[in-house]
Amino acid sequence: MRIMLFALPLALAACATAPKNIKASYVSEPHYSCADRAVLNASLEKLSKEQRGRRNADTVSFVLFGLTPSVFNDGGNRKQRIAQAKGELAALDKECGK
Numbered sequence: 001m002r003i004m005l006f007a008l009p010l011a012l013a014a015c016a017t018a019p020k021n022i023k024a025s026y027v028s029e030p031h032y033s034c035a036d037r038a039v040l041n042a043s044l045e046k047l048s049k050e051q052r053g054r055r056n057a058d059t060v061s062f063v064l065f066g067l068t069p070s071v072f073n074d075g076g077n078r079k080q081r082i083a084q085a086k087g088e089l090a091a092l093d094k095e096c097g098k
Helices: 002-014 034-065 076-096
Strands: none
Touching: 034 076
């Protein structure tokens, strides 16, 4: 029982990061215009959906096999793209007055 209590937080830490927990990257000025906001939102939603799917797969894999695929491949590129998209949206909000 003690081993399970120790292993559970460790396994959860090895799972893919939830999209809502990925912080925005700093973007000094947006590379998009205010009209591109919808495109950026759609891109962020697509990336977030992929990340949620990866996190769910990690959870199922841990329950079934005691191992998560994120242990071998952390999905850093997707996390970076989510952070970048969040940063771009934040810069657009500042630029476009939202």
